[in-house]
Amino acid sequence: MRYYLLLFFAITFVSSSFSQTEEELSQLSFDAIRDSIHKYEFSNMPKAIKASEAYILKGKREDDKTEEWLGMESVVLIYVNFRMYKEANEQSEKTLAFARENNLPKKEMRALTLLGDLQKIATTVDKQLYYYNELLKLAKAQNDEQYREIALNKIAGVQDLSGNTEKAITIRKKSLKYYQNKPLDSNFTQIKKNSAIVSLYGSLAFSHIKLEQIDSAKLYNEYVKQFQEKELDSCFLGFSYSIDAEIAYKEKKFETARKAYRKAYTICPSEYDLIQLNKAYAFGKIEVGAKNYHEAIRILQQGLDDYQVTAAEEGFMRDYYEKLAEAYKHTGDFERASYYFEKYLTTQAEFNKLKESAKESFIKKERAAFKEDFDALVTEKEKSQSKLNYLLLGGSIIILILLFLLLKFYRNKKANEAKFEALLAKIKAAEKPEDIIDTKDEELEEKNNTDIPEETKQQILNGLKKLEEKEYFLNQDCNSYNVAKKINTNTSYLSKVINSHFGKNFNTYINDLRINYTIVRLKDDVIFRSYSIQSIAEEVGYKSADSFTKYFKKDTGLNPSFYIKEIRNIA
Template identity: 25%
Template structure:
């Protein structure tokens, strides 16, 4: 039964991995296409069909989310499908991501700030506590864009800066190449939005630094052509403000084709306005009027205009007033009033919602976190006190232990220097025959001689040695050896062997530089012990100090002698 369950688990795992590889392979095939390229749908439709069939709602969400990028005219429909799939998955991160995607469609494709902000605020509820940092910062970036549009440049800058730090930190992370690209886009877009804020504040020094950083960081990949155009556009505006009009026109011309290609009419209209103004300064009225009228054409078609472009109509009105052409003057006056109406309506709605549903909520959440922090404060204080007390006690114990080890080490050195233990033991053996014994004198003399040779030849180092084995070697029996040990050594055979081994290890550690490089385990094995622990315990029992501490102190002593 267990074998069957295991086999099923292995089969299921392989199927899951195969499915993931299949979806990844499909993504890699269409990811090479540029935005709005419908050739991607050859693979996307297969992706969507398979995910539906398998009821794999996470992958279905991914397919619809990717479809938004490649669809030229059904972005909102695919965004709604992505939301539905995300909700079916039950994954809060996917739901938050789907609302961000829909908000991005409203902003980037249609420049409808009101519905875009609505989606971002929905996403905020799902992403504010997420563990997915990319998702959280992606939504904060979009909210920053709305703040920038409203003219809250300092507040927007703070959001963009925090997002920029995050995205930049992930560019060289060990993650999927597609995720690397997403983080690179996030980083570059944050730089661009920061540049916009600085330019609106008149801080061209900071904006120039960021333009250079952006252009230097751009990968040589068509995937980032739009970002390249953002930086060219920003660089051209800087040149315009430096009154380098010819140069600004040249750079605007480099930026414009990409905006036209993907129908980014917002920044196309920015270029037309500034390029027209540059022509105006160069007294090329014909080209200036042509560009100003292109801004109006975009406004007519999409009913959108940035507040900074309002002056476009002031210039057209002034031109036709000076030319005494009331019909054209009236037309552009009406256009200006219409633009003001749209801008004011947008501002009123967005200002109210960004304050009520984002700023206020953020402050309340921050207040709640502070209150939790304060309620936790007393516990943290007590906990810190306990930790400090434990550390003090541990330090006191460590110092006392260190002092004890030093004392024991010095006592052992005194013992080593004052007596040659091995000579003493042999001298004691010479007196053995003078004692009253139950063993025949002849046997005692034999054992005395054998044990003397045994000690001289370090026979005690043999691993697994026993009284029985030694009796055979000595030509006697184990009973005599045990009795000999009890009468003349005052201990049993094992204690005798262990004492010799510990004395041997002590002498080697003290005098032999090679042994000082050994580990305690190596020394234990070399002295015939079967394991480190029993050796360490016996060494401590006999010498009052652990072998590890004795090794350490001996090495320190030698090192200090060399220094002095």
């Protein structure tokens, strides 16, 4: 499932007020209108569309065809976000026509890419390949290497989808060589180069996993891991863990697979509903493989309930339904097993239509094999009632355990919500950020400061105040030695003054400043909230996400991800 369902669209959150009409909004700057679009593009479709129409109106009034096209494209992306694929496809065709009519080749290539992505779910694979081939032809005509490689890799993805994985591997290897040899420039930076190479290595690893060529997959994953210490987008750091998880799953090392997927989703967390559905599938299939069928049902069923699959997406759910059918079958719930197996067969047929290689005889064979297995299990149930009763008892115990864990989860959730409300109250009551969290250490490094002249104490406090105003505490090199040097004192005096004046040690003093800064900025800055935890950590002076998370939870009682999620809900 993970290979077929995801459509890749940029996700950005920014804030903006929204109370104007389209005409009033169109009087604002393009940046301001774009802020309004981004604010509502995932939460309120009418408002997001309204802002997009204002953007288009402004582009028309200023006779700026490029900006007008961008407004049209934003409508497409909004429809995609709300899973209205038919409407997205129709609007995307308009963006293509507009780009062609107004001689905007870059935008035409972008429109062809978007249209190709949409066809997989909106129409047919044939139509998808048509648009990708049109993109390839135009990229070659424009001598645009970037879009040429995009087109080739999109076509490779369709080859993978259609079962011609060897062809996909050939295309990706050529693209890999291209990016490895491509020189850096102002547009193609080192981080973009590294990310492109890692993405291709990862795709090659997954293709080899699909072909059951595990040794080759491991080799490409080793190449991915070589980039972990280089400049790289944070989410690419989790790529190798996802590959490790899939390899471990294939090798039936289910605990290893669980741990690897946990690391992958920790490094690059996302609340995007499609990512959450894929996450449920990843962990659910592991539990099926490990024969933890009740746990598998819990995970997979929760994923389905949260996502609510649309009719257009049913064709991509075959693997998901197959795992649910298998899990229910092994728990003895034959009615649910039969229901999901029929859904699996239906989506299998739909998926085969996408590949135009469906064979009804194969489906009938699978149905007959399942029915035979189903009848055998029913017979066994009738002959071994006592054994089944024992299994049902065990199942009841497992359900009770799951209910207990669920209750515990909700209690923790309620406790965290209470902590969040208390933190919000502190923020509102605080006259300045440093009043929010003010930790006091029971054991201080330097209690006695009587040997420090009063004038020196004041000089140190004034120096600290200036460094706070300059936000020096956000630097990773902010340590007692560097701070003492900047305010012309020594570390012993610095430690004593901080201990006596603030009632805390130097490290606690710096951590409080950083956490208070983070709390306020996450509350006020929507863009900052869209950063990964690693990026936030580095932004406020920590070298690792683990250190940042530890101090944030120590001071607030909450994980940063929970705080961010709750802030989004009230923003």
